[in-house]
Amino acid sequence: MPHDHSDHSHGPDHPHTLLPPEPALRVRALETLLERKGLVDPAALDAIIDTYENRIGPRGGAQVVARAWTEPEFRAALLEDATAAVADMGLYGRQGEHIVAVENTGTVHNMVVCTLCSCYPWPLLGIPPGWYKSDAYRARAVREPRKVLAEFGVTLPRETAVRVWDSTAEVRYLVVPRRPEGAEGLDKEALAALVTRDSMIGCGLAVNP
Numbered sequence: 288m289p290h291d292h293s294d295h296s297h298g299p300d301h302p303h304t305l306l307p308p309e310p311a312l313r314v315r316a317l318e319t320l321l322e323r324k325g326l327v328d329p330a331a332l333d334a335i336i337d338t339y340e341n342r343i344g345p346r347g348g349a350q351v352v353a354r355a356w357t358e359p360e361f362r363a364a365l366l367e368d369a370t371a372a373v374a375d376m377g378l379y380g381r382q383g384e385h386i387v388a389v390e391n392t393g394t395v396h397n398m399v400v401c402t403l404c405s406c407y408p409w410p411l412l413g414i415p416p417g418w419y420k421s422d423a424y425r426a427r428a429v430r431e432p433r434k435v436l437a438e439f440g441v442t443l444p445r446e447t448a449v450r451v452w453d454s455t456a457e458v459r460y461l462v463v464p465r466r467p468e469g470a471e472g473l474d475k476e477a478l479a480a481l482v483t484r485d486s487m488i489g490c491g492l493a494v495n496p
């Protein structure tokens with residue numbers, strides 16, 4: 288059976304049907320279009336992506352956490368106004384204009400999601416992982432956070448409350464994980480190595496030394 292050309296709702300007159308279905312391909316198509324129109328410079332785009340993927344990454348956030356673990360004054364400043372505290376460490380940039388730090392304790396475990404899209408504190412953690420942007424994580428983190436945490440290998444005591452923070456274009460969250468036992472003698476650099484990306488999203492714990 289040949290294609291029924293009388294069905295104009297799916298015909299070639301409708302530009303959106305020309306877009307490929309996969310999100311990555313759609314993004315590529317949009318990028319090509321913007322480049323052709325001279326609205327974006329491809330070299331600038333590549334530089335931005337390289338910066339956040341390879342040069343920033345989650346190590347900045349790990350240094351912030353290690354400092355919060357070892358310097359009570361910095362910890363207080365971070366919890367009071369994270370944007371200012373991390374800017375003093377040179378960790379200010381786009382997608383990180385308003386950062387809020389939330390600290391895990393024996394009674395509260397914090398977890399971050401963006402239910403709308405994929406808002407994330409880029410200057411501290413780099414580019415978000417694929418799962419953070421997935422429909423499944425965005426829906427389930429709110430509905431069944433404990434189950435999602437279990438799938439990440441995180442099982443919390445029953446008395447620990449789970450608090451889920453929904454990021455927006457305005458506010459990005461950084462989770463300060465609990466400092467593991469037995470890390471007392473370590474310097475800041477060694478402590479930062481215990482802080483995983485996932486622990487700063489709240490989907491993991493800092494690793495034991």
Ligand code: FE
Pocket residue numbers: 401402403404405406407454455456
């Ligand atoms: Fe978002």
